[in-house]
Amino acid sequence: xxxxxxxxxxxxxxxxxxxxxxxxxxxxxxxxxxxxxxxxxxxxxxxxxxxxxxxxxxxxxxxxxxxxxxxxxxxxxxxxxxxxxxxxxxxxxxxxxxxxxxxxxxxxxxxxxxxxxxxxxxxxxxxxxxxxxxxxxxxxxxxxxxxxxxxxxxxxxxxxxxxxxxxxxxxxxxxxxxxxxxxxxxxxxxxxxxxxxxxxxxxxxxxxxxxxxxxxxxxxxxxxxxxxxxxxxxxxxxxxxxxxxxxxxxxx
Numbered sequence: 001x002x003x004x005x006x007x008x009x010x011x012x013x014x015x016x017x018x019x020x021x022x023x024x025x026x027x028x029x030x031x032x033x034x035x036x037x038x039x040x041x042x043x044x045x046x047x048x049x050x051x052x053x054x055x056x057x058x059x060x061x062x063x064x065x066x067x068x069x070x071x072x073x074x075x076x077x078x079x080x081x082x083x084x085x086x087x088x089x090x091x092x093x094x095x096x097x098x099x100x101x102x103x104x105x106x107x108x109x110x111x112x113x114x115x116x117x118x119x120x121x122x123x124x125x126x127x128x129x130x131x132x133x134x135x136x137x138x139x140x141x142x143x144x145x146x147x148x149x150x151x152x153x154x155x156x157x158x159x160x161x162x163x164x165x166x167x168x169x170x171x172x173x174x175x176x177x178x179x180x181x182x183x184x185x186x187x188x189x190x191x192x193x194x195x196x197x198x199x200x201x202x203x204x205x206x207x208x209x210x211x212x213x214x215x216x217x218x219x220x221x222x223x224x225x226x227x228x229x230x231x232x233x234x235x236x237x238x239x240x241x242x243x244x245x246x247x248x249x250x251x252x
Contacts, residue, residue: 103228103229103230103251103252104226104228104229104230104231104234104249104250104251104252105225105226105227105228105229105249105250105251105252106225106226106229106234106237106247106248106249106250107223107224107225107226107247107248108223108224108225108226108241108244108246108247109221109223109246109247110137110221110223110246111221111222111223111224111244112221112222113220113222115244116134116222116224118240119224119240119241119244120134120224122239122240123236123237123240126233126236126237128226128229128233131226131227131228131229132224132225132226132227133224133225133226133227134222134223134224135222135223135225136220136221136222137220137221137222137223138213138214138219138220139214139215139216139219139220139221140192140214141190141215142188142189142190142214142215142216143188143189143190143191143192143194143195143212143213143214143215144180144185144187144188144189144195144212144213144214144215145185145186145187145188145189145195145198145199145202145210145211145212146174146180146183146184146185146186146210146211146213147159147163147183147184147186147207147209147210147211148183148209148211149174149179149180149181149182149183150182150183150184151182152182153173153175153182155182156173156182156183156184157173159184160173160184163184163186163207166205166206166207167205168186168202168205168207170186170187171184171185171186172184172185173185186198186202186207186210188215192212195212196212199211199212227252228252
């Protein structure tokens with residue numbers, strides 16, 4: 001029995017030596033690198049304290065909080081502020097296109113004949129073309145039944161004689177300068193319906209060339225509309241509008 005005990009003791013010692021790697025020292029074997037000698041060479045071993053479960057959870061939470069705070073501080077320092085972004089916008093490879101020059105539309109209503117002619121003459125150099133529109137509004141307070149203008153007074157008097165032969169006794173030769181000079185008036189009426197009735201009766205008597213129109217064509221008004229003017233054109237047009245009232249400007 002004693003022999004068996006001794007053999008078991010030697011076997012246990014051998015196993016211990018194998019576990020501690022003492023049987024395979026190798027070329028660079030040093031006792032201080034093996035257990036338990038390595039524990040003796042640790043630095044500040046007195047600061048190593050065992051932790052229970054509660055202390056471990058508390059320190060783990062503190063570490064996570066510190067990590068999150070450090071990450072937020074890093075992002076804040078790397079992200080430019082709104083003020084810096086506005087004052088230093090990112091550079092682009094393509095230059096921004098300038099905004100198109102503004103266009104202007106203007107309407108000039110109720111112009112008398114001399115004023116409208118003066119404005120149109122001053123705008124000829126601008127070559128507005130279809131951007132300039134004219135709308136004539138005649139004076140419809142009185143209507144005239146008339147024979148269109150003759151070349152001269154003798155021709156008008158000859159036509160008057162022909163009208164009398166047809167039974168039209170009341171006539172009048174218009175001799176004032178204007179578009180109706182040497183026309184022959186057959187009658188003046190306050191509304192177009194009455195003038196139309198008179199014209200029908202004259203046609204029944206054989207008067208074929210009589211017409212209806214405003215008594216004074218020059219007494220009407222003209223509305224001028226200008227569209228899509230650039231700023232240079234608009235500056236030139238404004239010069240002629242200094243003494244004109246009622247016009248309205250708008251963007252278009």
